[in-house]
Amino acid sequence: MGRSLLAFGMVILLLLGCANGNEEPAGTIVEEGEEEVEKKELDFKVVVNPLSNQVEFLMTVTNHSTETKKLKFSTSQKYEIIVKDANEQEVYRYSQGKMFAQVMEDALIKPEESKQWNEVWDFNSQGIKPGKYEAELTILARNEEKLVETVSFQIPE
Numbered sequence: 001m002g003r004s005l006l007a008f009g010m011v012i013l014l015l016l017g018c019a020n021g022n023e024e025p026a027g028t029i030v031e032e033g034e035e036e037v038e039k040k041e042l043d044f045k046v047v048v049n050p051l052s053n054q055v056e057f058l059m060t061v062t063n064h065s066t067e068t069k070k071l072k073f074s075t076s077q078k079y080e081i082i083v084k085d086a087n088e089q090e091v092y093r094y095s096q097g098k099m100f101a102q103v104m105e106d107a108l109i110k111p112e113e114s115k116q117w118n119e120v121w122d123f124n125s126q127g128i129k130p131g132k133y134e135a136e137l138t139i140l141a142r143n144e145e146k147l148v149e150t151v152s153f154q155i156p157e
Contacts (some may be wrong), residue, residue, distance in 0.1 A: 041145065055155070071115070077100040079094070086131055098129060131154070
């Protein structure tokens with residue numbers, strides 16, 4: 001009797017939890033004709049400039065909302081860059097061999113403004129060969145919206 005009552009209670013809780021599934025996602029929904037398009041409040045773009053012995057990464061976060069957005073960082077490391085070769089082997093990780101201070105820091109981005117970070121990977125002494133590579137760049141802010149971008153690029157001969 002006790003087990004069936006417990007099972008019945010769990011089913012009721014499960015149904016109640018599913019009943020509130022009509023909530024909107026974190027982004028703003030914009031109606032265009034008959035389609036609904038989700039517009040992100042924070043937009044993350046990456047530009048990669050491969051050169052003969054280094055790669056430049058330009059990361060930009062733009063605030064498309066009507067309110068100032070706060071990016072909350074828990075360390076002095078603001079981003080991570082992971083580069084993999086054509087065989088999906090990791091050949092570079094920005095944070096490897098570095099130390100970062102444990103400090104709370106916020107970056108404020110006003111409406112329709114941007115915050116930029118620039119990093120240069122000097123691979124000249126690392127035996128990196130010309131070819132196709134893929135980089136995953138992540139802004140390490142502790143916010144609801146994940147800011148991750150993956151880009152492919154070619155290292156010239």
